[in-house]
Amino acid sequence: MSVGGALVFYSAFDAPGEWTAALKAAMPGLDVRVARVPDGAVEGDPAQVETALVWKPPHGFFSAFPNLSLVINLGAGVDALVARDDLPDVPVTRLSDPHMAQMMASFVLFAVLRHARDIPAFEKAQRERRWHYLHPRVAGEIRVGVLGLGELGAAAALEIARHGFDVRGWSRSPKTLPGIACASGIKALPGFLAAADILVVMLPLTPQTRGLLDAERLALLPEGAAFINVARGPVVDEAALIGALRAGRIGAATLDVFEVEPLPAESPLWGMENVLVTPHLASVAIPASAAAQIAENIRRVKAGEAVLNRVDPGRGY
Template sequence: MTSELMAFYSAHDDFNAWRAALAAEDVELRQADDIVEAGRVRHALVWKPPHGFFARFPNLGLVVNLGAGVDALVGRSDLPDVPITRLSDPKMARMMAGYVLFAVLRHARNIPAFERAQRQRRWHYIHPRDPETINVGVLGLGELGLTAAMECARQGFRVRGWSNSPKAVDGIETSAGPDALEAVLGSSDIVVCMLPQTAATRGLLDAARLAQMRSGAAFVNVSRGSIVDEMALIEALRTGHIAEATLDVFATEPLPSESPLWTMDKVLITPHLASIALPASAARQIGENVRRSRTGEPLLGRVDPGRGY
Protein backbone atom coordinates (compact mmCIF):
# COMPACT_ATOMS: atom_id res chain seq x y z
CA MET A 1 0.00 0.00 0.00
CA THR A 2 1.27 3.47 -0.89
CA SER A 3 2.01 5.75 2.04
CA GLU A 4 -0.60 8.38 2.80
CA LEU A 5 0.62 11.84 1.79
CA MET A 6 0.16 14.59 4.38
CA ALA A 7 0.93 18.29 3.96
CA PHE A 8 2.61 20.07 6.85
CA TYR A 9 2.52 23.73 7.81
CA SER A 10 3.81 25.31 11.02
CA ALA A 11 6.15 28.19 11.67
CA HIS A 12 7.43 26.66 14.91
CA ASP A 13 7.36 22.88 15.06
CA ASP A 14 10.20 20.52 14.15
CA PHE A 15 9.31 19.17 10.72
CA ASN A 16 12.03 16.51 10.71
CA ALA A 17 10.85 15.07 14.02
CA TRP A 18 7.25 14.92 12.80
CA ARG A 19 8.30 13.39 9.48
CA ALA A 20 10.28 10.63 11.19
CA ALA A 21 7.51 9.88 13.70
CA LEU A 22 4.80 9.72 11.04
CA ALA A 23 6.89 7.56 8.72
CA ALA A 24 6.51 4.81 11.33
CA GLU A 25 2.73 5.20 10.91
CA ASP A 26 2.96 4.83 7.11
CA VAL A 27 2.26 8.53 6.61
CA GLU A 28 4.51 10.49 4.27
CA LEU A 29 4.83 14.02 5.60
CA ARG A 30 6.07 16.81 3.36
CA GLN A 31 6.35 20.55 3.75
CA ALA A 32 3.33 22.01 2.00
CA ASP A 33 5.46 24.31 -0.16
CA ASP A 34 7.46 21.34 -1.46
CA ILE A 35 4.45 19.35 -2.69
CA VAL A 36 3.96 19.21 -6.45
CA GLU A 37 1.30 16.48 -6.69
CA ALA A 38 -1.31 18.41 -4.67
CA GLY A 39 -4.10 16.09 -5.78
CA ARG A 40 -2.50 13.23 -3.83
CA VAL A 41 -2.74 15.08 -0.54
CA ARG A 42 -5.61 13.73 1.51
CA HIS A 43 -4.52 15.02 4.93
CA ALA A 44 -3.01 18.18 6.38
CA LEU A 45 -1.16 18.67 9.68
CA VAL A 46 -1.23 22.40 10.41
CA TRP A 47 -0.77 25.17 12.93
CA LYS A 48 -2.09 28.59 11.86
CA PRO A 49 -1.60 28.16 8.10
CA PRO A 50 -1.94 31.29 5.91
CA HIS A 51 -5.30 32.24 4.44
CA GLY A 52 -6.01 30.29 1.27
CA PHE A 53 -3.74 27.41 2.29
CA PHE A 54 -6.38 24.68 1.97
CA ALA A 55 -7.47 25.68 -1.54
CA ARG A 56 -4.20 24.26 -2.87
CA PHE A 57 -5.28 20.74 -1.93
CA PRO A 58 -8.62 19.87 -3.59
CA ASN A 59 -8.86 16.31 -2.27
CA LEU A 60 -8.42 16.90 1.44
CA GLY A 61 -10.37 14.55 3.68
CA LEU A 62 -8.87 15.36 7.07
CA VAL A 63 -7.31 18.37 8.78
CA VAL A 64 -5.25 17.72 11.91
CA ASN A 65 -4.64 20.69 14.19
CA LEU A 66 -1.12 20.69 15.60
CA GLY A 67 -2.23 21.13 19.21
CA ALA A 68 -5.20 20.78 21.54
CA GLY A 69 -6.56 24.32 21.05
CA VAL A 70 -8.38 24.81 17.74
CA ASP A 71 -9.64 28.40 18.09
CA ALA A 72 -7.26 29.71 15.40
CA LEU A 73 -8.59 27.12 12.96
CA VAL A 74 -12.34 26.74 13.35
CA GLY A 75 -13.17 30.41 12.86
CA ARG A 76 -11.57 30.64 9.42
CA SER A 77 -13.63 31.46 6.35
CA ASP A 78 -11.45 29.29 4.08
CA LEU A 79 -11.72 26.06 6.07
CA PRO A 80 -12.76 23.11 3.86
CA ASP A 81 -15.85 21.08 4.75
CA VAL A 82 -13.89 18.09 6.04
CA PRO A 83 -13.39 16.56 9.50
CA ILE A 84 -11.03 18.39 11.84
CA THR A 85 -9.21 16.69 14.69
CA ARG A 86 -7.11 18.03 17.53
CA LEU A 87 -4.19 16.26 19.11
CA SER A 88 -5.22 14.30 22.18
CA ASP A 89 -1.97 12.91 23.51
CA PRO A 90 -1.62 11.72 27.13
CA LYS A 91 1.88 13.19 27.20
CA MET A 92 0.45 16.63 26.35
CA ALA A 93 -1.96 16.32 29.27
CA ARG A 94 0.84 15.18 31.56
CA MET A 95 3.06 18.07 30.46
CA MET A 96 0.25 20.57 31.07
CA ALA A 97 -0.53 19.08 34.48
CA GLY A 98 3.13 19.39 35.42
CA TYR A 99 3.22 23.07 34.48
CA VAL A 100 -0.01 23.83 36.35
CA LEU A 101 1.20 21.98 39.43
CA PHE A 102 4.49 23.91 39.28
CA ALA A 103 2.59 27.21 39.12
CA VAL A 104 0.18 26.25 41.91
CA LEU A 105 3.01 25.07 44.17
CA ARG A 106 5.02 28.19 43.40
CA HIS A 107 2.22 30.39 44.65
CA ALA A 108 1.16 28.09 47.48
CA ARG A 109 4.72 27.90 48.86
CA ASN A 110 5.32 31.68 48.50
CA ILE A 111 8.24 31.21 46.11
CA PRO A 112 7.84 34.68 44.51
CA ALA A 113 8.32 36.26 47.96
CA PHE A 114 11.51 34.25 48.46
CA GLU A 115 12.76 35.27 45.02
CA ARG A 116 12.27 38.93 45.90
CA ALA A 117 13.99 38.44 49.26
CA GLN A 118 16.94 36.76 47.56
CA ARG A 119 17.43 39.71 45.22
CA GLN A 120 17.54 41.91 48.33
CA ARG A 121 19.88 39.48 50.17
CA ARG A 122 17.26 39.25 52.87
CA TRP A 123 16.49 36.12 54.95
CA HIS A 124 12.68 35.99 54.83
CA TYR A 125 10.84 33.13 56.53
CA ILE A 126 7.20 32.38 55.71
CA HIS A 127 5.70 29.36 57.42
CA PRO A 128 4.45 26.79 54.87
CA ARG A 129 0.71 26.24 54.66
CA ASP A 130 -1.09 22.90 54.63
CA PRO A 131 -2.27 22.26 51.03
CA GLU A 132 -5.63 21.17 52.41
CA THR A 133 -6.24 24.76 53.51
CA ILE A 134 -5.59 26.17 50.02
CA ASN A 135 -8.43 26.36 47.50
CA VAL A 136 -7.50 25.95 43.84
CA GLY A 137 -10.15 26.86 41.28
CA VAL A 138 -9.67 25.26 37.86
CA LEU A 139 -11.71 26.88 35.09
CA GLY A 140 -12.19 24.37 32.30
CA LEU A 141 -12.45 20.61 32.76
CA GLY A 142 -11.60 19.34 29.31
CA GLU A 143 -8.94 16.67 28.87
CA LEU A 144 -6.06 18.96 29.86
CA GLY A 145 -7.95 20.82 32.59
CA LEU A 146 -9.25 17.67 34.20
CA THR A 147 -5.80 16.08 34.28
CA ALA A 148 -4.32 19.20 35.88
CA ALA A 149 -7.16 19.47 38.40
CA MET A 150 -6.70 15.84 39.44
CA GLU A 151 -2.94 16.33 39.83
CA CYS A 152 -3.51 19.30 42.14
CA ALA A 153 -6.02 17.29 44.14
CA ARG A 154 -3.53 14.42 44.38
CA GLN A 155 -1.09 16.84 46.01
CA GLY A 156 -3.67 17.59 48.71
CA PHE A 157 -5.10 20.90 47.49
CA ARG A 158 -8.83 21.55 47.76
CA VAL A 159 -9.81 21.75 44.11
CA ARG A 160 -12.99 23.27 42.71
CA GLY A 161 -13.55 22.74 39.01
CA TRP A 162 -15.80 24.88 36.82
CA SER A 163 -16.97 24.07 33.31
CA ASN A 164 -19.61 25.00 30.78
CA SER A 165 -21.54 21.77 31.27
CA PRO A 166 -21.86 19.66 34.47
CA LYS A 167 -19.19 17.06 35.19
CA ALA A 168 -18.80 14.67 38.09
CA VAL A 169 -15.22 13.99 39.18
CA ASP A 170 -14.18 12.01 42.26
CA GLY A 171 -12.19 14.14 44.69
CA ILE A 172 -13.04 17.44 43.02
CA GLU A 173 -15.96 19.73 43.75
CA THR A 174 -17.46 20.72 40.42
CA SER A 175 -19.93 23.31 39.21
CA ALA A 176 -21.09 24.53 35.82
CA GLY A 177 -22.67 27.45 34.03
CA PRO A 178 -22.28 31.24 34.26
CA ASP A 179 -24.18 31.55 37.54
CA ALA A 180 -21.68 29.28 39.33
CA LEU A 181 -18.53 31.09 38.23
CA GLU A 182 -18.62 33.87 40.82
CA ALA A 183 -18.60 31.40 43.70
CA VAL A 184 -15.55 29.59 42.32
CA LEU A 185 -13.65 32.83 41.74
CA GLY A 186 -14.55 34.19 45.15
CA SER A 187 -13.55 31.09 47.09
CA SER A 188 -10.24 30.29 45.36
CA ASP A 189 -6.81 31.21 46.66
CA ILE A 190 -5.36 30.29 43.27
CA VAL A 191 -7.38 30.49 40.03
CA VAL A 192 -6.16 28.47 37.05
CA CYS A 193 -7.66 29.33 33.63
CA MET A 194 -7.77 26.31 31.31
CA LEU A 195 -10.81 27.21 29.23
CA PRO A 196 -10.97 26.71 25.46
CA GLN A 197 -11.33 29.88 23.43
CA THR A 198 -14.87 30.08 22.07
CA ALA A 199 -17.37 32.84 21.41
CA ALA A 200 -18.66 32.32 24.96
CA THR A 201 -15.25 32.46 26.67
CA ARG A 202 -13.60 35.31 24.74
CA GLY A 203 -13.23 38.16 27.23
CA LEU A 204 -14.99 36.12 29.93
CA LEU A 205 -12.56 37.18 32.65
CA ASP A 206 -13.15 40.91 32.36
CA ALA A 207 -12.72 43.56 35.04
CA ALA A 208 -15.99 42.59 36.73
CA ARG A 209 -15.09 38.90 36.86
CA LEU A 210 -11.55 39.60 38.08
CA ALA A 211 -13.06 41.76 40.83
CA GLN A 212 -14.98 38.69 41.98
CA MET A 213 -11.72 36.91 42.77
CA ARG A 214 -10.71 36.69 46.42
CA SER A 215 -8.52 39.66 47.35
CA GLY A 216 -4.87 38.60 47.38
CA ALA A 217 -5.45 35.50 45.26
CA ALA A 218 -3.02 34.28 42.59
CA PHE A 219 -3.92 33.82 38.92
CA VAL A 220 -2.56 31.29 36.43
CA ASN A 221 -3.41 31.36 32.72
CA VAL A 222 -2.41 28.50 30.43
CA SER A 223 -5.33 28.63 27.99
CA ARG A 224 -5.62 31.68 25.72
CA GLY A 225 -4.79 35.32 26.40
CA SER A 226 -8.00 36.52 24.77
CA ILE A 227 -10.10 34.97 27.56
CA VAL A 228 -8.75 37.60 29.97
CA ASP A 229 -9.02 41.39 29.77
CA GLU A 230 -5.28 41.99 29.92
CA MET A 231 -5.49 45.64 30.95
CA ALA A 232 -7.94 44.75 33.72
CA LEU A 233 -5.54 42.03 34.88
CA ILE A 234 -2.66 44.52 34.93
CA GLU A 235 -4.72 46.94 37.01
CA ALA A 236 -5.75 44.19 39.43
CA LEU A 237 -2.07 43.30 39.86
CA ARG A 238 -1.13 46.94 40.37
CA THR A 239 -3.71 47.39 43.13
CA GLY A 240 -2.83 44.08 44.77
CA HIS A 241 -6.33 42.67 44.37
CA ILE A 242 -4.58 39.88 42.48
CA ALA A 243 -1.36 39.29 44.38
CA GLU A 244 0.61 37.30 41.81
CA ALA A 245 0.26 35.71 38.40
CA THR A 246 1.87 33.02 36.28
CA LEU A 247 1.10 33.71 32.62
CA ASP A 248 1.92 31.45 29.68
CA VAL A 249 -0.48 33.00 27.16
CA PHE A 250 -1.25 36.56 26.10
CA ALA A 251 -3.62 38.57 23.92
CA THR A 252 -0.72 39.32 21.55
CA GLU A 253 2.12 36.85 21.16
CA PRO A 254 5.00 37.40 21.45
CA LEU A 255 4.12 39.71 24.34
CA PRO A 256 4.99 43.27 23.19
CA SER A 257 8.07 44.74 24.85
CA GLU A 258 6.06 47.74 26.08
CA SER A 259 3.64 45.58 28.11
CA PRO A 260 3.72 46.49 31.82
CA LEU A 261 3.62 42.77 32.61
CA TRP A 262 7.33 42.45 31.78
CA THR A 263 8.44 44.64 34.67
CA MET A 264 6.05 43.36 37.34
CA ASP A 265 7.93 41.27 39.89
CA LYS A 266 4.58 39.76 40.87
CA VAL A 267 4.37 38.11 37.45
CA LEU A 268 6.12 35.10 35.92
CA ILE A 269 6.03 35.10 32.11
CA THR A 270 6.65 32.01 29.98
CA PRO A 271 6.39 31.91 26.14
CA HIS A 272 3.32 29.72 25.52
CA LEU A 273 4.99 26.40 26.28
CA ALA A 274 2.94 24.93 29.14
CA SER A 275 2.12 21.98 26.88
CA ILE A 276 3.29 21.10 23.38
CA ALA A 277 2.69 18.20 21.04
CA LEU A 278 5.43 15.57 21.11
CA PRO A 279 5.87 13.90 17.70
CA ALA A 280 6.91 10.48 18.99
CA SER A 281 3.69 10.00 20.96
CA ALA A 282 1.21 12.19 19.05
CA ALA A 283 2.04 10.51 15.73
CA ARG A 284 0.25 7.36 16.86
CA GLN A 285 -3.07 9.21 17.12
CA ILE A 286 -2.52 10.92 13.77
CA GLY A 287 -1.71 7.61 12.09
CA GLU A 288 -4.79 6.00 13.61
CA ASN A 289 -6.99 8.83 12.37
CA VAL A 290 -5.52 8.57 8.88
CA ARG A 291 -6.50 4.89 8.88
CA ARG A 292 -9.96 5.69 10.26
CA SER A 293 -10.45 8.41 7.67
CA ARG A 294 -9.75 5.86 4.95
CA THR A 295 -12.17 3.27 6.36
CA GLY A 296 -14.92 5.64 7.48
CA GLU A 297 -14.59 4.86 11.21
CA PRO A 298 -15.20 7.53 13.87
CA LEU A 299 -12.20 9.81 14.34
CA LEU A 300 -10.33 10.36 17.59
CA GLY A 301 -10.38 13.91 18.98
CA ARG A 302 -12.80 15.19 16.37
CA VAL A 303 -13.65 18.87 16.69
CA ASP A 304 -17.15 20.32 16.58
CA PRO A 305 -16.62 23.66 14.77
CA GLY A 306 -19.96 24.93 16.07
CA ARG A 307 -18.83 24.54 19.68
CA GLY A 308 -15.28 25.62 18.96
CA TYR A 309 -13.62 22.53 20.50
Protein backbone atom coordinates in the same frame (compact mmCIF):
# COMPACT_ATOMS: atom_id res chain seq x y z
CA MET B 1 -0.57 -0.43 6.68
CA SER B 2 -1.33 0.50 3.13
CA VAL B 3 -1.10 4.21 2.54
CA GLY B 4 -2.67 6.01 -0.38
CA GLY B 5 -2.69 9.80 -0.21
CA ALA B 6 0.00 12.15 0.95
CA LEU B 7 0.10 14.23 4.14
CA VAL B 8 1.11 17.89 4.06
CA PHE B 9 2.77 19.39 7.14
CA TYR B 10 2.80 23.11 7.93
CA SER B 11 4.11 24.84 11.05
CA ALA B 12 6.43 27.74 11.67
CA PHE B 13 7.03 26.53 15.23
CA ASP B 14 7.54 22.76 15.03
CA ALA B 15 10.48 20.77 13.67
CA PRO B 16 9.28 19.07 10.45
CA GLY B 17 12.06 16.48 10.59
CA GLU B 18 10.89 15.12 13.95
CA TRP B 19 7.29 14.94 12.78
CA THR B 20 8.21 13.31 9.47
CA ALA B 21 10.25 10.62 11.22
CA ALA B 22 7.53 9.93 13.80
CA LEU B 23 4.77 9.78 11.19
CA LYS B 24 6.72 7.40 8.95
CA ALA B 25 7.46 5.17 11.94
CA ALA B 26 3.77 5.04 12.84
CA MET B 27 2.63 4.67 9.24
CA PRO B 28 5.34 3.20 6.98
CA GLY B 29 5.02 4.33 3.41
CA LEU B 30 3.26 7.58 4.24
CA ASP B 31 4.22 10.36 1.83
CA VAL B 32 4.93 13.37 4.05
CA ARG B 33 5.35 16.71 2.30
CA VAL B 34 6.59 19.72 4.24
CA ALA B 35 5.03 23.01 3.17
CA ARG B 36 7.27 26.02 2.91
CA VAL B 37 6.95 28.72 5.58
CA PRO B 38 5.43 31.25 5.36
CA ASP B 39 3.69 30.93 1.96
CA GLY B 40 2.66 27.27 2.31
CA ALA B 41 4.05 26.16 -1.06
CA VAL B 42 4.35 22.38 -1.47
CA GLU B 43 6.27 20.30 -3.98
CA GLY B 44 4.54 17.52 -5.93
CA ASP B 45 1.03 17.01 -7.21
CA PRO B 46 -1.38 18.73 -4.77
CA ALA B 47 -4.16 16.37 -5.85
CA GLN B 48 -2.33 13.56 -4.03
CA VAL B 49 -2.61 15.30 -0.66
CA GLU B 50 -5.44 13.90 1.45
CA THR B 51 -4.38 14.89 4.98
CA ALA B 52 -3.18 18.23 6.39
CA LEU B 53 -1.31 18.39 9.71
CA VAL B 54 -1.07 22.10 10.44
CA TRP B 55 -0.50 24.91 12.90
CA LYS B 56 -1.69 28.32 11.70
CA PRO B 57 -1.15 27.91 7.94
CA PRO B 58 -1.55 30.97 5.70
CA HIS B 59 -4.99 31.98 4.47
CA GLY B 60 -6.08 29.97 1.44
CA PHE B 61 -3.69 27.13 2.26
CA PHE B 62 -6.32 24.38 2.10
CA SER B 63 -7.74 25.37 -1.28
CA ALA B 64 -4.60 24.08 -3.01
CA PHE B 65 -5.56 20.48 -2.19
CA PRO B 66 -8.73 19.38 -4.02
CA ASN B 67 -8.80 15.88 -2.47
CA LEU B 68 -8.27 16.86 1.15
CA SER B 69 -10.26 14.57 3.44
CA LEU B 70 -8.84 15.28 6.92
CA VAL B 71 -7.40 18.32 8.74
CA ILE B 72 -5.43 17.74 11.94
CA ASN B 73 -4.64 20.65 14.23
CA LEU B 74 -1.08 20.47 15.51
CA GLY B 75 -2.09 20.89 19.16
CA ALA B 76 -5.02 20.70 21.56
CA GLY B 77 -6.25 24.30 21.17
CA VAL B 78 -8.14 24.81 17.91
CA ASP B 79 -9.40 28.40 18.23
CA ALA B 80 -7.05 29.72 15.52
CA LEU B 81 -8.20 27.00 13.12
CA VAL B 82 -11.97 26.99 13.57
CA ALA B 83 -12.17 30.78 13.38
CA ARG B 84 -10.93 30.76 9.76
CA ASP B 85 -13.23 31.46 6.84
CA ASP B 86 -11.26 29.11 4.54
CA LEU B 87 -11.64 25.90 6.56
CA PRO B 88 -12.64 23.04 4.22
CA ASP B 89 -15.77 20.96 4.81
CA VAL B 90 -13.90 17.86 5.98
CA PRO B 91 -13.38 16.33 9.45
CA VAL B 92 -11.15 18.48 11.66
CA THR B 93 -9.41 16.85 14.61
CA ARG B 94 -7.19 17.99 17.46
CA LEU B 95 -4.31 16.13 19.04
CA SER B 96 -5.20 14.26 22.21
CA ASP B 97 -2.01 12.84 23.63
CA PRO B 98 -1.51 11.55 27.21
CA HIS B 99 1.99 13.00 27.15
CA MET B 100 0.58 16.46 26.40
CA ALA B 101 -1.82 16.13 29.34
CA GLN B 102 1.04 15.03 31.59
CA MET B 103 3.18 17.96 30.47
CA MET B 104 0.34 20.41 31.12
CA ALA B 105 -0.46 18.91 34.52
CA SER B 106 3.17 19.16 35.61
CA PHE B 107 3.40 22.82 34.55
CA VAL B 108 0.18 23.70 36.34
CA LEU B 109 1.35 21.87 39.46
CA PHE B 110 4.63 23.81 39.35
CA ALA B 111 2.73 27.10 39.10
CA VAL B 112 0.31 26.19 41.91
CA LEU B 113 3.13 25.09 44.21
CA ARG B 114 5.11 28.23 43.39
CA HIS B 115 2.25 30.40 44.62
CA ALA B 116 1.17 28.09 47.45
CA ARG B 117 4.69 28.10 48.91
CA ASP B 118 5.13 31.88 48.43
CA ILE B 119 8.14 31.47 46.15
CA PRO B 120 7.67 34.89 44.46
CA ALA B 121 8.01 36.55 47.89
CA PHE B 122 11.22 34.64 48.59
CA GLU B 123 12.62 35.52 45.17
CA LYS B 124 11.97 39.19 45.90
CA ALA B 125 13.59 38.90 49.33
CA GLN B 126 16.64 37.25 47.80
CA ARG B 127 17.08 40.09 45.32
CA GLU B 128 16.96 42.48 48.27
CA ARG B 129 19.37 40.30 50.36
CA ARG B 130 16.66 40.09 53.01
CA TRP B 131 15.87 37.08 55.22
CA HIS B 132 12.08 36.79 54.95
CA TYR B 133 10.26 33.99 56.75
CA LEU B 134 6.68 33.12 55.82
CA HIS B 135 5.17 30.17 57.62
CA PRO B 136 4.19 27.43 55.12
CA ARG B 137 0.50 26.82 54.62
CA VAL B 138 -1.06 23.36 54.64
CA ALA B 139 -2.12 22.34 51.12
CA GLY B 140 -5.60 21.36 52.25
CA GLU B 141 -6.24 24.91 53.43
CA ILE B 142 -5.55 26.39 49.98
CA ARG B 143 -8.48 26.49 47.56
CA VAL B 144 -7.43 25.96 43.95
CA GLY B 145 -10.03 26.67 41.27
CA VAL B 146 -9.55 25.08 37.86
CA LEU B 147 -11.60 27.00 35.31
CA GLY B 148 -12.23 24.52 32.50
CA LEU B 149 -12.43 20.75 32.90
CA GLY B 150 -11.69 19.47 29.42
CA GLU B 151 -9.09 16.80 28.85
CA LEU B 152 -6.14 18.96 29.94
CA GLY B 153 -8.03 20.78 32.68
CA ALA B 154 -9.28 17.56 34.23
CA ALA B 155 -5.78 16.06 34.21
CA ALA B 156 -4.38 19.16 35.90
CA ALA B 157 -7.17 19.27 38.51
CA LEU B 158 -6.62 15.63 39.46
CA GLU B 159 -2.85 16.14 39.73
CA ILE B 160 -3.27 19.16 42.01
CA ALA B 161 -5.75 17.25 44.17
CA ARG B 162 -3.27 14.38 44.45
CA HIS B 163 -0.99 16.76 46.33
CA GLY B 164 -3.63 17.52 48.93
CA PHE B 165 -5.03 20.85 47.76
CA ASP B 166 -8.70 21.74 48.09
CA VAL B 167 -9.52 21.64 44.37
CA ARG B 168 -12.71 22.97 42.81
CA GLY B 169 -13.53 22.86 39.11
CA TRP B 170 -15.85 24.80 36.83
CA SER B 171 -17.07 23.90 33.36
CA ARG B 172 -19.81 25.02 31.01
CA SER B 173 -21.59 21.67 31.23
CA PRO B 174 -21.72 19.34 34.27
CA LYS B 175 -18.62 17.22 34.95
CA THR B 176 -17.77 14.71 37.64
CA LEU B 177 -14.19 14.12 38.82
CA PRO B 178 -13.17 12.10 41.90
CA GLY B 179 -12.11 14.34 44.77
CA ILE B 180 -12.98 17.54 42.88
CA ALA B 181 -15.92 19.78 43.82
CA CYS B 182 -17.34 20.48 40.36
CA ALA B 183 -19.62 23.37 39.43
CA SER B 184 -21.08 24.22 36.04
CA GLY B 185 -22.95 26.93 34.20
CA ILE B 186 -22.54 30.69 34.11
CA LYS B 187 -24.70 31.19 37.21
CA ALA B 188 -22.22 29.17 39.28
CA LEU B 189 -19.20 31.17 38.07
CA PRO B 190 -19.29 34.04 40.61
CA GLY B 191 -19.34 31.68 43.59
CA PHE B 192 -16.60 29.58 42.04
CA LEU B 193 -14.32 32.59 41.54
CA ALA B 194 -14.98 33.92 45.04
CA ALA B 195 -13.68 30.65 46.50
CA ALA B 196 -10.41 30.41 44.54
CA ASP B 197 -7.24 31.35 46.43
CA ILE B 198 -5.39 30.24 43.30
CA LEU B 199 -7.23 30.36 39.97
CA VAL B 200 -6.03 28.24 37.04
CA VAL B 201 -7.52 29.22 33.68
CA MET B 202 -7.83 26.23 31.32
CA LEU B 203 -10.78 27.15 29.10
CA PRO B 204 -10.74 26.89 25.31
CA LEU B 205 -11.11 30.17 23.45
CA THR B 206 -14.60 30.37 21.96
CA PRO B 207 -17.02 33.24 21.31
CA GLN B 208 -18.53 32.45 24.73
CA THR B 209 -15.22 32.50 26.64
CA ARG B 210 -13.54 35.45 24.91
CA GLY B 211 -13.22 38.18 27.55
CA LEU B 212 -15.00 36.00 30.12
CA LEU B 213 -12.67 37.13 32.90
CA ASP B 214 -13.31 40.85 32.73
CA ALA B 215 -12.67 43.42 35.47
CA GLU B 216 -15.96 42.61 37.20
CA ARG B 217 -15.27 38.88 37.40
CA LEU B 218 -11.60 39.32 38.33
CA ALA B 219 -12.79 41.46 41.26
CA LEU B 220 -14.69 38.43 42.60
CA LEU B 221 -11.43 36.63 43.42
CA PRO B 222 -10.34 36.76 47.06
CA GLU B 223 -8.03 39.65 47.93
CA GLY B 224 -4.45 38.71 47.04
CA ALA B 225 -5.40 35.60 45.05
CA ALA B 226 -2.90 34.07 42.64
CA PHE B 227 -3.76 33.85 38.95
CA ILE B 228 -2.49 31.24 36.47
CA ASN B 229 -3.38 31.26 32.77
CA VAL B 230 -2.29 28.34 30.57
CA ALA B 231 -5.30 28.48 28.22
CA ARG B 232 -5.57 31.42 25.83
CA GLY B 233 -4.80 35.08 26.46
CA PRO B 234 -8.07 36.55 25.13
CA VAL B 235 -10.11 34.62 27.71
CA VAL B 236 -8.92 37.35 30.08
CA ASP B 237 -9.19 41.14 29.84
CA GLU B 238 -5.43 41.72 30.01
CA ALA B 239 -5.70 45.40 30.88
CA ALA B 240 -8.02 44.58 33.78
CA LEU B 241 -5.65 41.86 34.96
CA ILE B 242 -2.71 44.28 34.90
CA GLY B 243 -4.74 46.78 36.89
CA ALA B 244 -5.64 44.16 39.49
CA LEU B 245 -2.00 43.08 39.79
CA ARG B 246 -0.81 46.66 40.21
CA ALA B 247 -3.41 47.30 42.90
CA GLY B 248 -2.61 44.08 44.74
CA ARG B 249 -6.16 42.80 44.30
CA ILE B 250 -4.52 39.88 42.58
CA GLY B 251 -1.33 39.12 44.44
CA ALA B 252 0.70 37.32 41.78
CA ALA B 253 0.35 35.66 38.40
CA THR B 254 1.95 33.00 36.24
CA LEU B 255 1.10 33.73 32.61
CA ASP B 256 1.91 31.40 29.72
CA VAL B 257 -0.51 32.97 27.22
CA PHE B 258 -1.37 36.54 26.24
CA GLU B 259 -3.74 38.62 24.11
CA VAL B 260 -0.88 39.24 21.65
CA GLU B 261 1.90 36.70 21.16
CA PRO B 262 4.82 37.06 21.31
CA LEU B 263 4.17 39.39 24.24
CA PRO B 264 5.14 42.91 23.04
CA ALA B 265 8.29 44.37 24.59
CA GLU B 266 6.31 47.38 25.80
CA SER B 267 3.87 45.27 27.84
CA PRO B 268 4.01 46.22 31.55
CA LEU B 269 3.77 42.52 32.42
CA TRP B 270 7.48 42.09 31.63
CA GLY B 271 8.53 44.42 34.44
CA MET B 272 6.10 43.36 37.16
CA GLU B 273 7.81 41.62 40.08
CA ASN B 274 4.66 39.67 40.92
CA VAL B 275 4.34 38.17 37.43
CA LEU B 276 6.13 35.20 35.85
CA VAL B 277 6.01 35.26 32.04
CA THR B 278 6.58 32.07 30.03
CA PRO B 279 6.37 31.85 26.21
CA HIS B 280 3.31 29.62 25.61
CA LEU B 281 5.02 26.31 26.39
CA ALA B 282 2.98 24.79 29.21
CA SER B 283 2.15 21.88 26.92
CA VAL B 284 3.23 21.12 23.36
CA ALA B 285 2.55 18.35 20.86
CA ILE B 286 5.08 15.51 21.06
CA PRO B 287 5.72 13.79 17.70
CA ALA B 288 6.68 10.34 19.01
CA SER B 289 3.50 9.91 21.04
CA ALA B 290 1.04 11.88 18.85
CA ALA B 291 1.92 10.10 15.59
CA ALA B 292 -0.05 6.97 16.52
CA GLN B 293 -3.26 8.96 16.90
CA ILE B 294 -2.68 10.72 13.58
CA ALA B 295 -2.08 7.40 11.83
CA GLU B 296 -5.25 5.95 13.37
CA ASN B 297 -7.37 8.84 12.13
CA ILE B 298 -5.94 8.53 8.61
CA ARG B 299 -6.86 4.85 8.71
CA ARG B 300 -10.36 5.68 9.95
CA VAL B 301 -10.98 8.18 7.15
CA LYS B 302 -9.91 5.64 4.53
CA ALA B 303 -12.18 3.02 6.11
CA GLY B 304 -15.13 5.41 6.29
CA GLU B 305 -15.15 5.34 10.10
CA ALA B 306 -15.65 8.20 12.56
CA VAL B 307 -12.44 9.98 13.49
CA LEU B 308 -11.17 10.40 17.04
CA ASN B 309 -11.13 13.79 18.78
CA ARG B 310 -13.20 15.49 16.10
CA VAL B 311 -13.66 19.23 16.51
CA ASP B 312 -17.05 20.91 16.26
CA PRO B 313 -16.29 24.25 14.53
CA GLY B 314 -19.64 25.58 15.67
CA ARG B 315 -18.74 25.11 19.33
CA GLY B 316 -15.12 26.10 18.85
CA TYR B 317 -13.58 22.93 20.31
